[in-house]
Amino acid sequence: MTWEQWAWWHRLWTDSTVFFVIISGYLFHHLVSDRRTISRFLGQKLRHVFLPYCVLSLLILVCGGLRNHESPVRVLQDYPLHLLRGDALLPYWFIPAQLGMTAISVVLWYARQYARVLVVLPFLILLTVLVPRPVDSIGWSLLHFLPFYLLGIALSKYRQRSLAWLGRWRNLAWLAVAAVCLYGLSLRYYGVNSLQKGVVFLLLYGWLERRQTAGWLESLPGCWMKWLADASIGLFFLHYLFMEGLGWWLARHPVMLNPYAMHALGMAFSLGGSMLAVTLVRLLLPHHSKFLIGC
Incomplete structure (x- = not known):
């Protein structure tokens, strides 16, 4: 590719x-x-x-x-x-x-x-x-x-009305996702991306609701989910700084990687670095970190 x-x-x-x-x-x-x-x-x-x-x-x-x-x-x-x-x-x-x-x-x-x-x-x-x-x-x-x-x-x-609607029409929604993807790829038109993501969100929302009813979400590690939820705004504020830093380093030390590997490296570095930075700021400024990084 x-x-x-x-x-x-x-x-x-x-x-x-x-x-x-x-x-x-x-x-x-x-x-x-x-x-x-x-x-x-x-x-x-x-x-x-x-x-x-x-x-x-x-x-x-x-x-x-x-x-x-x-x-x-x-x-x-x-x-x-x-x-x-x-x-x-x-x-x-x-x-x-x-x-x-x-x-x-x-x-x-x-x-x-x-x-x-x-x-x-x-x-x-x-x-x-x-x-x-x-x-x-x-x-x-x-x-x-x-x-x-x-x-x-x-x-x-x-909420209840929309979940009932999603339950009835989810097969049609999957068809819409496929159609929008093919349309965007064939015409090289960026304008359909948000529409496609909106339909994907509706499908994911309906699926999570069904899984939650079955007790699946309760089986996930609660402490990690809570930490990520609490730190999400801090991760947003800081993650791109690490992506910029990685981009700066790679510009001076070129590495031949395929797009998938480069994307995985960027995600791991930015997420890991921002999680570490959020943890350090919250440890150093336990009462004021929310005013600096939002969490």
Whole structure:
């Protein structure tokens, strides 16, 4: 398999941003029930997501400025713009985009307009095929992923109904996944990737629900699952730093590996390194780590 072919298979099978967006919407509706809980939810978002985002973005921008011999004053002047664009580090675009989706959801919650919006949700999800998601545009990314955030809200709001529907139509959903994959591969069109991931998420969600009913999830090691859940935001904030470090090292010490091996190496190094870093920060700053890395 060539690197070009790998890039397409990689996008179709491993680009799972949609998963995180749907889960974020699901948790928003699951945790918010009244004005008191919505205030608590937003407060936690600001303290444990936005504040670490601001701190880490500043540290990364200052380090980058020093390495490129830029004026510290210039770095500070551009800092608010970098926060809005989420470009201090490649994955950080997700934070302002997610905060924007949360803000829209709060407005809909107060206006009691969920039902009207969710009626047209299938149409909005289909529109994501036409809405681009350039890495350097928060606005377009927000428009692209907002329907999937609303899908997460719908799955929480109509949980039993959606699970019953998934049980009846899962074979058709598998057919849709195959069709979308073939469409994307044959036409080399990136726009279908999010739609494909949305359908895969629905299938996975229905499968996990059935396995949970059978007691399968309870058999998993609880301490590790809890640790990963608690540390997930910290892993998000730190993992790409290790990927950048590995990329820097490989650029100076080329290694001939096939795409699968390189991908496995990158995943193992970034996940292992970020898990170690999260553990160290939490040990060194047990009462303040949430304000630095979110956990």
